[in-house]
Amino acid sequence: MLSRKKWFPIAFSVLVVQILLEAYAAYRLIWLNMVPDKYVKAVIAILIVMVVLTSILLFAGMGHGPHRARRVRRIVACVLAAIMAVGSVGASMVLHKVDQTVQTVTTTQKTLQAMVGVYVLSDDKAQSIQDAKDYSFGIMSDFDQDNTTQAVKSIENELGSKINTVSRPSMTENAQALYDQDVKAIIMNEAYTSALQDTDEFADFSDKTRLLSEIPIEKTETIDPEDTGAKGVTVSSNGTVQSASDIITSSEISQTPFVVYISGSDTRSQMLDTSRSDVNILMAVNPNTHQILLLNTPRDYFVPNPAGNGALDKLTHLGIYGIDVSMQGLADLYQEDINYYGQINFTGFETLIDAIGGITVDSPQAFEANGYSFVEGPNEMDGKKALAFARERHSFASGDNERGKNQMRVITAVIQKVTGDSTNLLLHYSEVLDSLQGMFVTNLTSDDISALVKMQLSDNASWNVKSYAVTGTGGMDYTYSMPTVKAYVMYENEDMVQKAQGLIDKVMNGETLTDEDVSS
Secondary structure (H helix, E strand, O other), X not given: OOOHHHHHHHHHHHHHHHHHHHHHHHHHHHHHOOOOHHHHHHHHHHHHXXXXXXXXXXXXXXXXXXXXXXXXXXXXXXHHHHHHHHHHHHHHHHHHHHHHHHHHHOOOEEEEEEEEEEEEEOOOOOOOOHHHOOOEEEEEOOOOHHHHHHHHHHHHHHHOOOOEEEEEOOHHHHHHHHXXXXXXXXXXXXXXXXXXXXXXXXXXXXXXXXXXXXXXXXXXXXXXXXXXXXXXOOEOOOOOEOOOOOOOOOOOOOOOOEEEEEEEEOOOOOOOEOOOEEEEEEEEEEOOOOEEEEEEOOOOEEEEEHHHOOEEEEHHHHHHHOHHHHHHHHHHHHOOOEOEEEEEXXXXXXXXXXXXXXXXXXXXXXXXXXXXXXXXXXXEEOHHHHHHHHHOOOOOOOOHHHHHHHHHHHHHHHHHHHHHOHHHHHHOHHHHHHHXXXXXXXXXXXXXXXXXXXXXXXXXXXXXXEEEEOXXXXXXXXXXXXXXXXXXXXXXXXXHHHHHHHHHHHHHOOOOOOOOOOOO
C-alpha cells in the first residue's frame, strides 16, 4: 500500500489529466455551438460532478481508515478517472470531426472538378494519349474555353510537344467532325458529352466513340467574406445579389423563412464535378411553422439560360455553367429569391442514405428498375436501391415528371429519418460525415448550420413536408448549349408555375400547407 506521501503526486496527476481532458471536451462542445444551451449546461454539470467525485475518492481519508478500504477507493477513483478521460477524448474527437466536416462543406473556397475527356472513334487503334500524339484534336471555341485550354496544356505536358487543335463553335459540331473523321479525336468536357446523347443525332455517341483519356480539371472559387454575397451569392428574382440588409444572418436563420436550391449532379466521381444538374428541387423552409415545401422542376424544362444572355436552354444544361446559373434560372422562372444551395452527386447520395441506416419510401405504384423491385406502399431502401428508385423514369407513363416526384419522396424520407430519430443519427455520425466529404457543397455558413441543428435539437419537432411538381408539354427545339440540332425539351405550364409561386409564398408567409393545396 502506497504511503500518503507517495500517493499524493499520483492522485494529483490523475485528477489533473481528468480535469484537462474534460475541460477540452467541454470547450469543443461550446465551440461547436450546435447543442442547445440547456444540454451544454447539463453536460458541464455532469463533468464537474465527476471531477468532484474522483477528487473525493482520490484524496478523502488519504491517511486514515483500513488499508483495504483505501485501496478500493483508489482503484475506483483511477477507473472512474480513466473512463472519464477516455470518454472525453472520444467526445472531443467526435466534436472535432463534426466541426471539421461542417467547415469543409461551408468553406468560402469551393473546389469543384471538371472531367475533360479525349474521345476517338470506337474502332480507332490508339490505346493511349501517346498513340494519338500526331492526331488532330477537335475542340469547342464558344463553350467551356477555360477547361478546354487547361486540358490541352495537360495533354501537351504529358506528350512533351504541341498538339494540333481544330476549333468548331459547339459540342454538336465538334462531335460531328469526329463522326465525319475530319479530326481524329475530340477534347470535350464530359458534362457536354452526356448532354449530346439527349439528341437523336448523337444518341449513339457512347457506342460510336471511345474514351481514350480523362483529364481532371480542378477549379477553386473563393467567396470574399467582405462581399454582401458571401453569405451565399443569394440570388433574387430580378437577377441581382441581395443587399446586405436582405441577406439572412446566422442569428436569424432559425426564425426566418428561406429557400434552398437542391441540385443533384449526375456524376459518380469521388469529387463533386461541374456537370448537368439532374435533380432540380427548391425547398422552401419556414422554421417557425416547421413547414417545408419541395418543388420539383423537370430537368428538360425550357428556360432562359443566364449564361447565354437569356437564350432558351434545358434546365439540366444550366448546371454545366455553374450552380449560380441554375439558381438564377430557377429564380427567374418562379420570381422567387433563392437564399442557399446544396449540391450532391450520386455517390454522395448513396453513401449518405447508407450512413443514416437507410430510409423508408412510400411508392404510389409497383415497378422494377435496375434490378430492384419496388412495391406499392412502403419500401425499405439502402443507398443503391434509393438511387435506382430516384433515377427511374421509363417505368412511368409520365416519365421524368414521376421521376421528379420520386426524388422528392426520397428527400422527404431523408428529412423524416434525420429529424425523427436523433439517436440513430448520433450512432451513425461518422458515416454521415464521411459521406459528405468532397461530394457535397453548400453556401450555408457553418454558423447557419449550427443554428439550424441547435433549433432542431431544442424542440425535436416534426416537420410538415409537402411536395409539388410542375410539368409541361414535350417537344423538340434548338437550345443555347446545342444550337445546331434539336433536343427534347419541356415547354412550361404557366398555370402550374404560377401555382408553385403561390405555394412558396404561402410557406414564406407562415401558412400550413395541406394535401389539397399541393394537388395538381
